[in-house]
Amino acid sequence: MNIQQALGQASQNLSASSPSAMLDAQILLSFVLQCNTAHLAAWPEKELSKEQQSDYLQLIQQRQQGSPVAHLTGQREFWSLHFFVNNSTLIPRPETETLIEYMLTKFDHRKNLKLLDMGTGTGAIAIAIAKEKPDWQIVASDVSNEALKLAGQNSEYHQISNITFVQSDWFENITSTDFDIIVSNPPYIASDDPHLQQGDVRFEPLSALTSGPEGLDDIKHLCAHAAEHLNNNGWLIVEHGYNQAQQVTDCFTENKFTKIEQQQDLSGHTRMTAARL
Template sequence: MHCIKSILAEASDALTLVSDSALLDAEILLCQALNQPRSHLRAWPDKPLLPEHLAAFRALLEQRQQGIPIAYITGNREFWSRDFQVSPDVLIPRPDTELLIELSLKLIPADDPVKIIDLGTGSGIIAITLAAERPHAQISATDFSLAALRIARLNADKHHINTIQFYQSNWFADVPATQFNLVISNPPYIAEDDSHLQQGDVRFEPQTALCAAEQGLGDIKIIADAARNYLEPRGHLLIEHGYDQQQQVQTLFKDLHYDNVQTYTDLSGQPRVTYGQFMSGYPV
């Protein structure tokens, strides 16, 4: 009979060709099948698996062998130390996006009822995290996908956040006329012909949330341009972008008369988020 230790070794070998973290993937999938935390695997390595648990694990393992991302198989992913529900209707949260949260929290006074909008919220990780960390903030979140908004609302309920205004909207198109202190977005920024779209997890993620026209800059241009009509004087704009788009995004911000433009690096040291401050007074 298979025990925890032996089945993990077997599964890890089976996943080596499709994953850079084969053993971790196997452990996560086995925990899903057993409905147990990873500490259970450490505590009981020689515990035999019941036939129903083994069957459930093999079904999950087969999905991973097909390349389906772990987050879509388990239905969740951690972000900023919180667990979020995900589905193939939304992007999988990535650690690099936590940079947006770090920068936002530095800009938002803890007790100030600032107005924030998260454009293209997806699973809601940015809006919900900011709402939890800054409960006095007034937060709006948009997505053109109703399926994505359903996931975002489920995540807001899961984390007992009931203060976010969700809008089905293509960026600002259907947002009520409001002035925000902070506009924040992790928009699509991959060029439509980028070879990386045929590799790894992104093969299974929604292409509309990944790809943008104009070599990945199309949506960034739309957001940065329109945001000037929605920002309070001295308001802040934060946009995540590709590692190789720093110069283009900075030039775009400056051409649109944003001040104090600067780019911040992610955990890998890659340029990832560009900031601009709109002082107002310029023609838009």
């Protein structure tokens, strides 16, 4: 079997279960062959060894049963950086790059800022910022020790030296009171949301996804306590669900935040709210 035949067969097998069958087939084959996807297009007639065929078939079967592609390959790209991923936390999503773009634009010329990334997961937000702003001092926290282990592995891979990792149930073990920015992509899905039974989220931990009946419990907690850890004029920045913009705005205002700014994702949904103390 050659590359073209393997891809044709696999994408057909995946078409009933995955909305991105051909892309999945390409990513998984390039993972097995340890090459990039451009190589697959350049060498369609290259034969797969028996071992490669068997490894590929096994991955395609796991994907048919729903396993996320990122869990099968153990990696995902975020902000054009390689991240190791596993089932201890969320697989980084493209919409979270909106927060990175916003911070880099808004605080472009600021030196030596102190930033706290809460619920860091793989470390995606903290590491992307640390790469772009090596003079900023970053604290990245998570309640999950497994997630922190993964974030530490990602930080080491990228040779980051300006992040300190802290295990903490939100602000419990956060001692500093002078952050310039607190940023978070917290859990924000309602606990009975039917989407939890579909797609990749079935394989991600509920602790990274859900937050009470409306999905807002964690955001409300962050809004209520952020001021105790921000300096004067400090900013709180959160990602939230596509239909939560008004409730999040109300929550910021009730907690005396001003200068509310919001950003939309690529689909035009307001997915990020930022505000200043």
